[in-house]
Amino acid sequence: MQRFEFPRFEFVGRFARNRGALVGACLILVVALMAIFASVFFPTDPLRIVGLPELWPGEDPEFPLGTDSLGRDILSMIVHGARATLLIGLFASAVATIIGVGVGAIAGYFGGWVDEVSMRAAELFQTIPNLIFVLTIVVILGSTLTNIVIAIGIVSWTPIARMTRAEFLSLRDREFVQACRSMGMSDFRIIVSEILPNALPPVIVLSSLVVAGAILFESAVSFLGLGDPNVASWGRLVGDGRQLIRSSWYICAIPGIAIMITVLCLNLVGDGLNDALNPKLRDR
Amino acid sequence: MGGSALPLEITDLRTTLFTRRGEMKAVDGLSLTVGAGETVALVGESGCGKSLSALSIMRLLPDPPARIVGGQVKLNGRDIVPLPEETMLGIRGKEIGMIFQDPLSSLNPVATVEKQIVEVLMTHTELGRGQARVRAHELLELVGMPDAARRLDAYPHQLSGGMCQRVIIAMAIACSPSVLIADEPTTALDVTVQAQVLALLKKLQADAGMAMIFITHDLGVVAETADRVVVMYAGRKVEEASVDELFESPLHPYTVGLIGATPTPGAARAERLADIPGMVPPLNALPQGCAFAPRCKRVMDRCLTEKPNLTVPGAGRLVACFAAEGG
């Protein structure tokens, strides 16, 4: 049975030659390590008051990024916030990928009215203004972490479904799939074990870009004060600092920069993966 | 225009592709003259440098990677290779017209036929918009567009391939150029339409006394249109002769192969180029000697080490082949 030959080494090489993507990947790694070892670096609760309020960055060497209006260490909050932000992004993207791959695979494999209905559904979810949908879900079902993650996943699955569908459409009539069909393999097995592995690489790249989108989403929800009250994500830190922009705008600026760098790096990595997958599309 | 000078006189034209994998001589010392009212066919397999020769003459090479590195292209006596781009703008479309291979994709999909023809006229003539429109209509009639008045408002996707090619021909001859370059103008068309377009080109050329370079890989088309034939292989001219002489007594083994591969009435079309085994060698890996040697039936030891130069085996003929010289 024919399998997709993934030119692994060439792929890695092409990715590594893309300087932006490499820098992005390294920075993402740093953020991830920060998130994982947050409690090692800053064992105390980041929301505890540790110093004078509104210390500017550099004013006190003990708090390199300064303190907020209550005297909490901003660096500690950023490091701990990385965990919440990244996890929400990853899980929301996972939800979106599961829905998107499921819908896209079924639509592309079966075609006909199944396809028609699935694509109409995708259109429906693109029609409802995404953030309004998320806010509605969150406010009606409650601002818990799970609800936020699921809500973001629900509004982010459509591009993944479209791409999966396109991959399935191009793969479903290939010889190796027909061979499986003639052997009497069930549709489910063909989808999961034969087509899916071949369709997955570009979908994974897209999922990495969805992580970036999900982080932006979550930060907007938290910024509006509708995030999980027990989670201090970066978006919430921006929202908290908003009242003090006249005197201490850095409180707002720093977490925003953290969001921006993370999203930027994820985009760079996604672009790099994309280029490495489709070398012909480079320079465009 | 320069009185006695030939419309087109190319001397030792050299065009090189500068790529990451090294320099490739896409056109290597091409010389060629075309007289008024004459048609010269440029023949060869794809990748032999015929299209890049045409783009060199137009100074429309994709740069990077391609650049003219030497030689002269004299248009009515004036060498256009060193001319600045602004001067070339006044030459393209006015003194040289060009017709392309794929008519549908060679027209702007979102502009009407009229707009695309009027554009050439407004660029090179003093005509106002209204006059240009009238002239566009005349041109469409001239190229035999059925129902010309109505087609002015049409978009390319609403026309057949043959009609699109007529529009492109109308644009190319709009300013009565002295040289017309046709790059595989009939390859993408149906056989019946091919014949019509060829007949049209011949008629237009005869009426206006244009010099025409006709690029093709199809020797069947050559026999119908050309006065003289230049056969190219791997960027070099390997043989030149009048049409009759070439078909009667081809000298270069490559030409022999090409003619043998051209379907004759009754023969199956599938055996295309079957007589020449192998492929055109990549330009960055040309053999030291004659580029055709690896595929040649009459290859000799000398062919592998030494490049044959063009020799004159008879009046008005040229060939670059040791075997042809010897035999």
Added chain:
Amino acid sequence: MAGELVSPTPALRGSARRTAALRLLRRRLIQAVPLMLGVVVINFCLIQMAPGSFLELMTAENQVSDPATVELLRKTYGLEDPVWMQLLKYIWALLHFDFGFSYRQNMPVIQAIWIHLPATILLMVSSITLAVTIGVAAGVVASMKVRTFWDSLVSIAAMFFYAAPSFWLGIMMIVLFSVKLGWLPVGGMMKIGGTGGVLEILHHLILPTLALGLFYAAIYTRVMRSSMLEVAQLDFVRTARAKGLSRNKVTIHHVLRNALLPVVTILGVQMGTVLAGSVVIESVFSWPGVGSLLFDSVSSRNYPVVLGIMVLGSLVVIAANIAVDLVYMWLDPRIEIR
């Protein structure tokens, strides 16, 4: 003429194109019906999934105890009926633009939203205009100077604005332009006690437009750049050059219009996200639009308004999409209406 097929469609003249546009409009309106139905059903499902009864939900904020009102709601939404009947009644109510009553604003929900809609549409239109203008211009410049300093500069700027959260960008611009430089107002749509003149509103519109529009400008820049480079490779561009047109003329008359098509497509797909983005921006700049109303309603758990905004927001997106389709059709004559 033998061999030449007569074109299947005759040339579209002015009036014929108008007919085609009308046909497109009709088709899209028909397609909008199941879409809106879908939105309503999703809305209904959310209500059903919510903890607490429907009645509590629809009157949540003010704990309405007036028996007459409660009875009216009971009748309108058929709370004793089976679920599918409730859905039908809900749809029936929405068809009459009955989105319930907002006690907070003391007016029907539809009226509360209606009052706030113009401000939001103004912000959307100005942001999209800014985004398309900047995106197209920057994309064209980058593609014409590909692999130069300018290209890199544009690409880096696009990367930056593509990654910056819009609300944060808005706050930072307030810090710079309002607090530090004092050039532009901090928020609102007009001065306190202002007359609401055009100039006054435009003055207040600048920062929100930038905050919302620059993100999309970044997207369109990237799309436009790659689309320009792609179109520049096509055969008809070479034909245009062979006519003796200068590089700039070819770019403007031939490449640009073809390259715009993907930008317009993306614009249509993103209408929903633009409207959603304005929610956050309106909250940052106290812009008195639907976003502010939504934020207020979400904070006060004013469900009828939240659900109404979701339905009407979808309606705005569908309308905007139809407008984008018409623009696309105007740009690309190849679109045939089946």
